[in-house]
Amino acid sequence: MAFAPSPIPSRTQYVLEAIKHSILTGGLTPGQPLVEAELAAGFGVSKTPVREALKTLAGTGLVVMSQFKGVTVRTVDAAMAHEVYDVRMLLEPEALRRSLARHASLEAAREALVRADEAADRAERSLANREFHRALYLPCGNPLLARMLDEVRDQAALVSTVAWAAVPSWEREAAEHREILRLALAGDADGAARALHDHIASFVQRAFPEETTHDQH
Known part of the structure; x- marks a missing residue:
């Protein structure tokens, strides 16, 4: 097969690093909603890399995924x-x-x-x-x-x-x-x-x- 799997992971990594940077510099504030469609449009990518990036960020504790609230930047207390x-x-x-x-x-x-x-x-x-x-x-x-x-x-x-x-x-x-x-x-x-x-x-x-x-x- 001629299809290379690298573009999706690289896009995911790009989105991941960009969101993380925004969170850690205060561009995205604690409690702020992270809407997949908005982020995808902003980065010029499909929802898939955004979704994967958000899952990874949830795993590291920077964002919180809730069935009711969706995805938000983790609140610091x-x-x-x-x-x-x-x-x-x-x-x-x-x-x-x-x-x-x-x-x-x-x-x-x-x-x-x-x-x-x-x-x-x-x-x-x-x-x-x-x-x-x-x-x-x-x-x-x-x-x-x-x-x-x-x-x-x-x-x-x-x-x-x-x-x-x-x-x-x-x-x-x-x-x-x-x-x-x-x-x-x-x-x-x-x-x-x-x-x-x-x-x-x-x-x-x-x-x-x-x-x-x-x-x-």
């Missing part, structure tokens, strides 16, 4: 933010410890910090920050652990996008990133892991204070 960041607090510091125990190169993390400092806009800075964190956990030696952290990256980026729109705090986060890298390069695995944990915890607590009304005694 304190509960969602703490759920995602709790996973990061549990897994990322341990992954960093393991990366350092294996004497992994941290050059990619250093380069990501430079890109974050030189970023022209919030989207570029967010991407560089994600690359920094990934460069710390990716060489941990456990592909499943790295994959689990990869799976929450987009949701974490959505949380930070919403938080930065309300309170731009990336200068503080950049300083914390530099301190984490300094400790890691110095071989202080416990110090670097602790700084990473505190960095993740302080961001989500500052941006999304937990509701305490039903915890009061």
